[in-house]
Amino acid sequence: MTLAAPTALAQQSQDQLAQADAGLEIEEIVVTGSRISRSSLTAPTPLTVVDSQDIDLGAEVNIGEFLSQLPSVGVSTFSRTNSNFDINNSGVQTVNLRNLGSSRTLVLVNGRRFVSGVPGSAAVDLNSIPTAMIERVDVITGGAAAVYGSDAVAGVVNFVTKDDFEGMEVTGRYETTDEGDGEEKQVDVLVGGNFANGRGNATAYFGYTNQGAVFSRDRERTEVDSLSSVFFGGPVFGLSKPQLSSFPPQGRFDVFGTGGVGDDFTYLPDGTLVNNFSTNGDGDLDLSDANGFNRSAYRTIAVPTERFLSSFNLNFQAHERVNFFLESTYARTETQSRLEPLPLDGRDIFQDTGGLPAQYLNSAGDMISNPFVPQPILDALGTDGASDRIGFVRRLAEFGPRGSSNERQTFRVVAGLEGSIPGLEWDWDVSYNYGQTTQAQISQGQIDRQSFRNALFAEADPDNPGSFRCVDADARAEGCVPINIFGFDSISADALNYVSANQTRQARIEQNVVQANLTGGLVDIPTGGTLSFAAGVEYREEESRAVNDSLTRRGLNSSNRSPNVAGSFDVVEGYLELDAPILVDTFVDYFGISGAVRISDYSTVGGTETYEIRTELAPVNWVRLRGSYSRAVRAPNIDELFDPGTQTFSQVADPCDGIDASSTGTIAENCRANAGIADRIAQDGAFNLTQAERQGTMGFIGGNPDLQEETADTFTGGIVIAPEWFADFGIRTSLTADYFNIEVDDAIFAISQNNVLLECYSDPNFPNNPLCDNITRFGAGEPNQGALDQVDSGAANVGSLETSGLDFGFDMDMDLEQMGLPVPGVFSMGAVYTHLINYDVINLPGSEPDSEEGEIGSPKNAFNVNFRYLFDNWTFQWQMRYLGRSRIEDTDLTDADCLDLNCYTGAEVINDIQLRYQLPDFTDVASIEIYAGAENLFDNKPPLIGGGLTDNVTGTATAAGVYDAIGRSVYFGLRTRF
Template identity: 45%
Template sequence: MDLRETAIRRGLMAGAAIGVLITAMPAAAQQGQVEEIVITGSRIASSNLNSPSPLQVVGGEDIDIAASATLQDVLLKNPTFGAPSISRTNSNFQTASAGAATINLRNLGVDRTLVLVNGRRFVSGIPGSAAVDLNTIPTQFIDRVEVLTGGASAVYGSDAVAGVVNIIYKQDFEGIEADARYGISEEGDGIEKDVSLMMGGNFDDNRGNIVGFLGYSNQGAVFSRNRDFAAVDQSSLGALDGDPSHAFTVSRPYYSSYAPQGRFTAGGRNFTYDKNNNLISGFSTNGTETRAADGFNRSDYRTIAIPTERYLFATQGDYEVNDNLRFFMEGTYAGTQTKTEMEPFGLASDDIFPATVWNIQNADGSRNPLVPTALYDAATDTNGDGLKDLVFTRRLREVGNRGNTADRDTYRFLVGADGDIPMVEGWRYETYLGYGKTSESQVSNGQVNVQSVRQALDAVVDVNDINSNGNRTELICRDADARAQGCHPINLFGFGSISPEAAKYIAAPGMLSTFTQQTIAGLNVTGDVVDLPAGALGVALGTEYRAERSRSEFDALQQSGLNAGNAIPATRGDFDVFEGYAETNVPILADLPFAKQLNLRGAVRFSDYSTIGTTTSWNIGGEWQPIDDIRFRVIRAQSVRAPNISELYSPPSQNYPTGLIDPCVGIGATGGGVIGENCRRDPGVLSNIAANGKVTLTQSDVQGVSGFDLGNPNLSEEKGKSWTIGAVITPTIEALSAFSMTVDYFNVKIEDAISAIPRQFILDQCYRTNDQEYCKLIRRYQAFGVNSAGAIDEVDQPMANAGSLATSGLDITLNHRLDLEDLGLAGQLNSRLSYTHVFKGYEIPLEGAAKDSFNGEIGTPRDKAALNLIYGLDNLSVAWTSTWIGNSYLDNQFLASMEWPGNVGVGNWFYHDVQVRYAATENFELYAGADNVFDKKPAPILSNLPGNETGTETASGTYDAIGRFFYAGVKVTF
């Protein structure tokens, strides 16, 4: 049965189910109509229903104070959010979706955070994932954002394991609002331009309203070379010498050994060219030389912040026919272009030749004329074929920088109707149908066709004037078919030695085409079943249908790995799901001593997936308000997350992981215990020991580890069990009436968590326990070439319902409003403090394995807080925002692998932002501000340390890598 047939079948089932539900509604429903419907983490319509789960609201004022082009920047100020997996400052090296903007509640992963718009799903911006790209959401069109932290799958559906981010658009807007903002970093880069226009109005005697939004933003690039802390390739000295006290001590420069003049190994001797283009030998191969001729500074080409340009359109409208029927619609379009840039490609002989070496002597005994005499004379046979060979690395600067330009388009349209249900007093319905699609077209550059390079290296002297140009001494490609396709010999020896014609011939521009498609439909009803002594028993019932389809397809060279880069096959897949849910709120006591209000509530959702079958999620909880001043709330929930398309269907996709520690390093001919015995079973390891006395790796070995990421069609759903227990304090005594406080404890544990088995875990399990299920995922070099014999070549990483994931902690929010006139001063001061402390956070990679704690590690701090102070006086307001990131430490698995005792990390990190707004007239407002006022430099998370984002020399998803940033703008309303 195909997807369309399934959709029709399940749509009929949904309609039948809702029909039964409506027919079964009791006639004793509450009389009258609810005057105000509010969204409070529940689908039950009520004018005063409180949220059973912690609910934080990011309002319009918060968005104005942030003055950011993207919603991601606004939400990251909230301490409940962890480091995003994709942002402008941490995705320059991604092969797809670079520059997108995702969010990550509780550090449980972007796929466990459900993003809604007006309470309904929004199409994903990341192929194969459920993650929404917040670049597609126009910030100025947002009225507020409701952040529901806690298991919410029963109410809102799959993916809400960590919580829900519900984005509410502005409604019933009348008038014209124009906003323009310009920003620039203190270094003169990262320029931001943001303009928007919103228009809205009522029509037909206010029965209808329509709002339209147009926006444009352009965020400029920030390059590593323009920041002192990232301008030169560097590394953690501690990661190089093994001393934990040197963990954050810079080894600078730490240049790449892939140099633009080439590095060559012939007959066991190393050669390169000096700055005068003279061939020299005897240099060190560790890449740390400061001489320009010996090393290459990759940071001179890398990007910290990706330039991002966006065109946005959004609209919504409604028309009330009568009390029983109101039509509504939503429309969104976002056109986004991003551009990545990084250093030219580093080519090695093992990228080109299966034997990892270049035979520079032909079978007839003649020499390859491209090779300089000194290198040819020094060369010997190292692979046993009787012919001289050469090992090389070469930075292909003549081919140009690597990078990609991506154009992404997101469309979403939704229509629906709601109103009172005829002849059933007090009951309302809502039905909707929506379609969304995100497509990406990406063009990349800087890669090469390895087959073309192989042809271009096979050169001969044109003694017979084959090309009929009269020159019998020039070099030509040996293969006639290759010459017909434009082949020119490629000279790898020395600076600028590759001709433009050869560079053009070997260049392989890449292509990527993706789309993600979503169809949603739903029908929900809500009302009061019966009046109880403490109030009406409220119920919400509904069915929902969702179909997802995704495809991500690179060009043929990329899919096969023939462009000397990662082999990334196409990913295709689809699924659909039919769901039914019920939610109820039962008032138990009201207006009694020590029971101002006591409610119980519960919800259950049944889902039928075309991929994994049926799942069940539920929650049960309650609220107790003994007096007006305090309210307690508790909820126990089971949430589910079904595997997404990438997790199910991704074919083997090549990756180049960093930060892996090889357990065999330092193992000699004897000793080493169990690890030593298991390492010596590999012939390549024995060759390394024979050559060096113990397993010894070069920089190329450490940087050259590859492997394949693997999907798993046999995955099942993961289940999250959570507790949230909290209190809301709103004092009624006059002295504290301007104060409010919420305190919430959260505890989330996810079983059968869908995750990629960590590569370090695979290595450790193989060599510490000789578990062959893991050992078969590891491959090592068996002969010396560019990489050492015995060095890790590849470690594959499959997806699995691997183990469990858990976190618990405490959220505290304090709000206070102070009228300074009471102190004899002018103005008003509003303050809000948000603080999150995490008690624990850990992952168990596989059942039975030890806990891997991530709590307190870089990117997942134990403590995080944000303080907002707003001073207002007449038409003037000044806002000050302080963000605190607590002490953070290096990954404990890394520390254990390095045998470093205790925790090694960085201290507290504070950022401060300021903004001034002045309303010159009722319709004209000016504002200006600065982010990172004190120009706090990012924490030094250097190369070879876990958490490092390549090119930034920090964990740029956590710490600001741009620096002090100024902006100014104007808002005009009519």
């Protein structure tokens, strides 16, 4: 990637100089952040612009991977290297400005909305936007909601596509890593031409990309399971290896109940069944080799992603003042996540008893034991068949790896008219925008819990001596086959087929947008320019539906209960924008004020208002001061509003645990108001929970139909310096410096179960706090009386976010021959740098802020700098990306801990290079360009972050959304133009 144009103003000031030198008229364009056409020098807010040449030199297949290298872009919620364990969103690529979340970043294509790629969310999957079709990308951070609407809290990313291409261009590219994996193959075909005597242009694109998998087993740091050695008193960024799973493919078995003695059985690698307890007498037999399972042998670092894309743009001048335009995009993305076979716990199947009954009734009414139970385990069982159980844990290796296949299809079409009004010279446009995303997901390696339970109750088959059948006649009629869980490869193919149940999900997202805009000049200001305006109305409808299979909805597979989520909303909006150039070429070069206001009416949250005011002052033509203040909003999305709640079992901290009759304070009084708690205090002297009561409290975490909009206040202020006097010496340069501050109030956060309990019981108005309705306890006289039965939680407007910092941009082009140097060609340097001053998150009103500046993913210092040399037909680029020293985020690690432990990464530097050569034209109709390069040239290794720590992405041993978890790769390509 190159950033020779760190800001629009810097780049376009150079464009103006170049055009002035050539005697050309400076074109007015629509700069992202405003809908008013203006000279490119009047960009009042910080704007980063990258064009198609920058993208080419970046050599990224996916535009989202390209953008993630900008310092102002935070960690993507979903990317190819951090989504393997998210079966619903594996392989999705989103953009996250200022680390405020993908839902607070508005993505546009040609200034219009793009349909979401994540059901229930506004997040756009950048896999659906063809990189080769992009003319430029404008990134504005903060303060754009008044112009573009909801979701622009952190800013806007606007993709401007090619719509006037002539000719044909074919590009092929191949990339592979040092390890020979992660292959990337890309083919692009771009074709276009004018028609109707130049009144129209049609541009079409067809592309295919295939990014191969990178497996954890193929990297030294991730080839075996590991934990951070902080758990063993060592450095945080060291790894303790191996830390293998204790769910072995041959199974571990415990005998418990009134007769059982807690025996622990397992199989050795040679198939011998041993009793840890009886062999060693104290349960200390080292069976780690026998019981260990290396999950990293199955996991991926990078999810394989295959894309088929097409795009078509059409412009036709139907009348002297009326132009018809059409944009269409189709994308099909296929991804395949991979992870280890399912770990099965007997408690998953026997939630009521915890294990397989030692004895049960067969179909004849006789008490029997499971015929597959080995004799040593039978011998260890007691005589009370009604209560003895066989607990087990087992890796279902016979099922093969788990994973999810996702096919996403996105279709978007925009049709409209644009033109001008005679006499007034006002421009107008009217358009209709329809977008649709569908998702078909199949997750393999899952089970049907009820079928598995049926298969475990087996008996001798009276009709086939020596064979076995399921006890339940109804289950047999449905094809039940007994399952043997004891030992290696003991599950038969027929039993596997019976208990297997792929998890499925079908989702559909639809977006309809109708908008009309009018822009032009109103009056001339005597001391300045023309007072210009833009005004418009917009109607938008969003609908999303995600449907799970019946087992998932009922919690009868390997997942907890997860409901269907469906919902919709619509919004009617109107906006007005004014731009007043008050002083032009007077005692100052330029002084102007502009602003915008937008009124919206949502079917969900009602009316909202956003506004923005901007000012610019250029005391001389090469210095410009700029500032802006804006109020933005984000309306809750469909998931946040309508998700009925997904089941969870978590260990929570009951604030009533330990309360007795003498305990004082609001919490104690509120706890004793519960009859069950009061009875236990009366009987036992205190409400002391057992360990079993503390574990696995059930609850549902979902949405909240009463949510209101988030509000954000954004301030930016800065300076642009673009001196002209070096131009005569062949040097063009610019420097920008901007301060930003974004505060988000009423932020929508998911309230944890612990916070639900704390907020309820610490409220003097208990039990009238609405959160108290989410808590259910066992009643007086019931078993476990007073203990928590269920704690539900969900989304609420309870949080706040604040981030501030400094952005710097530097750009310089030097014509070496014009400078009088003995070296020909042009040398360019571009850099963008962000210094993060603070980033505070408050999860609940009144709580202490969580300061995240300087943590992994939010470094205090980050920059991207590139050097580019152009000579004759050659282009060479060297790019360096820097992420400053960062602290691991973990609530269990205090500042005092970090005095003894290494809680910080070092600074990380990634270098990329590319060399291009334009072959001399060998025909009159074709040209060929070849290129090659390397990413992560010096094979910089990411910091080691073991499992169990917050920033670890499972299977990568690092924060894969932040650092390069793949390693060095090389690529080459060829482009032919006709």
